[in-house]
Amino acid sequence: MTSTNPILPREGPRDECGVFGVYAPESDVARLTYFALYALQHRGQESAGIATVDGGEIVATRELGLVAQVFDEPKLRALPGTMAIGHVRYSTTGSSAWENAQPIHRSDRHNVALAHNGNLINAVELHAELRERGVGFRSTSDSEIIAALISTHEADRVEDAIEDVIPRLEGAFSTVVMSPEGLFGFRDGAGLRPLALGRLGDRYCIASESCAFDIIGAELMREVQPGELVGLGERGIRTSQVVESERQAFCVFEHIYFARPDSQLEGRLTQLSRRKMGEILWREAPVEADLIIAVPDSGNPAANGYAQASGIAKDDGLIKNRYVARTFIQPGQELRRHGLRMKFNPLPEIVGGKRIVVVDDSIVRGNTTRQIIGMLRDAGANEVHLRISAPPIRHPCHYGIDMSTRQEMIAHDRSVEEVARELGADSLAYLSLRGLYEAIGADRSTHCDACFTGDYPLERTDGARGKFALEELAVVQS
Numbered sequence: 336m337t338s339t340n341p342i343l344p345r346e347g348p349r350d351e352c353g354v355f356g357v358y359a360p361e362s363d364v365a366r367l368t369y370f371a372l373y374a375l376q377h378r379g380q381e382s383a384g385i386a387t388v389d390g391g392e393i394v395a396t397r398e399l400g401l402v403a404q405v406f407d408e409p410k411l412r413a414l415p416g417t418m419a420i421g422h423v424r425y426s427t428t429g430s431s432a433w434e435n436a437q438p439i440h441r442s443d444r445h446n447v448a449l450a451h452n453g454n455l456i457n458a459v460e461l462h463a464e465l466r467e468r469g470v471g472f473r474s475t476s477d478s479e480i481i482a483a484l485i486s487t488h489e490a491d492r493v494e495d496a497i498e499d500v501i502p503r504l505e506g507a508f509s510t511v512v513m514s515p516e517g518l519f520g521f522r523d524g525a526g527l528r529p530l531a532l533g534r535l536g537d538r539y540c541i542a543s544e545s546c547a548f549d550i551i552g553a554e555l556m557r558e559v560q561p562g563e564l565v566g567l568g569e570r571g572i573r574t575s576q577v578v579e580s581e582r583q584a585f586c587v588f589e590h591i592y593f594a595r596p597d598s599q600l601e602g603r604l605t606q607l608s609r610r611k612m613g614e615i616l617w618r619e620a621p622v623e624a625d626l627i628i629a630v631p632d633s634g635n636p637a638a639n640g641y642a643q644a645s646g647i648a649k650d651d652g653l654i655k656n657r658y659v660a661r662t663f664i665q666p667g668q669e670l671r672r673h674g675l676r677m678k679f680n681p682l683p684e685i686v687g688g689k690r691i692v693v694v695d696d697s698i699v700r701g702n703t704t705r706q707i708i709g710m711l712r713d714a715g716a717n718e719v720h721l722r723i724s725a726p727p728i729r730h731p732c733h734y735g736i737d738m739s740t741r742q743e744m745i746a747h748d749r750s751v752e753e754v755a756r757e758l759g760a761d762s763l764a765y766l767s768l769r770g771l772y773e774a775i776g777a778d779r780s781t782h783c784d785a786c787f788t789g790d791y792p793l794e795r796t797d798g799a800r801g802k803f804a805l806e807e808l809a810v811v812q813s
């Protein structure tokens with residue numbers, strides 16, 4: 336039976352997910368996955384899930400909430416198995432939110448569980464094709480399309496099905512798939528979202544970020560290559576290059592903000608890249624000031640770099656309540672405004688009577704920044720100069736990060752001076768694109784920076800429509 340799903344307005348940034356997979360028959364794979372997801376919690380805070388393969392069957396638990404809220408001892412103990420995959424998700428609220436939680440489990444022809452980080456550009460076409468073939472859907476996520484393509488595939492082996500499906504997918508997809516036949520990880524040809532391979536004793540695991548390996552005592556081996564399919568099983572690792580893309584396009588924003596500072600990206604510790612961004616920001620945009628403060632925690636590494644390069648003292652002028660989820664990924668402007676007062680508290684004893692430089696990693700809408708500047712002035716700061724360790728965000732992301740619409744972005748259609756005025760800052764400077772690439776020691780030609788430049792690396796750029804159009808189609812199997 337089909338039913339109409341209510342369409343909720345989309346608002347707020349979303350869909351920065353984290354994935355994990357481990358093959359380790361002699362270990363408690365659900366517990367390993369739990370802790371790996373715990374380390375990846377920053378990538379998605381709306382739902383969490385774990386699936387295991389036990390004796391040829393897939394067992395899965397997924398619910399709305401943080402990893403520590405979703406799982407307890409009895410739930411973990413109910414997930415025995417030889418291998419596991421897990422997922423943390425950020426998405427909108429609404430009636431279909433639970434249905435969109437992952438891992439997705441389908442058993443059409445093949446019994447598979449799947450966890451995905453990214454956004455398919457050709458979701459609408461693939462969805463229509465599958466519907467025409469009589470394939471039903473329980474969710475409105477594009478991730479279920481990948482699961483359905485694999486699960487309904489006529490190939491005898493899941494691995495062959497995956498190899499055949501990968502070239503049909505367009506967009507960003509760092510994905511882990513598990514079936515009783517084995518565990519697989521693959522990444523889109525452009526390598527938009529991160530995915531890394533780790534070693535756990537003589538077994539292997541896959542994660543969005545290497546911080547997930549650290550927490551379980553695994554070591555980072557290497558990144559899964561763009562277009563590569565990796566299989567983990569009894570005989571170790573198998574790998575094949577399924578697609579070759581003309582253009583690699585790793586998300587440069589992962590270096591700036593998304594990834595945890597203790598994760599390695601492209602061979603660099605993110606904390607050090609961000610510190611370097613701060614150093615270069617000082618070189619590009621120095622200012623006479625008495626004190627540097629970071630917007631905690633995301634601005635900390637760049638503020639350290641800015642302070643080190645400038646010789647100006649740095650102190651904690653804003654105290655953050657660590658038990659409030661970061662505002663960037665909370666939906667809705669009103670919530671964000673209310674949430675902020677719970678989140679930051681300025682210290683008049685530190686900032687009072689001083690010329691302050693506030694360093695942060697990025698500005699999307701500017702509501703948070705505007706309020707921070709207001710709070711610092713109320714706390715007695717004489718001047719507030721804003722330094723941002725990324726270029727202005729002016730364009731939407733079509734590759735798995737929903738950063739609001741262009742119109743909501745404060746830098747859209749505004750000069751830097753106009754943005755400074757909007758925010759109430761005495762001065763504002765952003766890191767240049769050139770400075771950003773210098774900081775990460777990489778080249779534009781292998782990265783995506785479309786939200787800063789509007790220069791989309793994939794031919795098709797209507798991905799946002801594709802993803803949301805699935806909800807607009809509003810046809811789900813009930």
Ligand code: SF4
Pocket residue numbers: 527585586587588589731732733734735736783784785786787
């Ligand atoms: S548009 Fe921005 S956030 Fe999206 S993939 Fe490109 S660099 Fe990353």
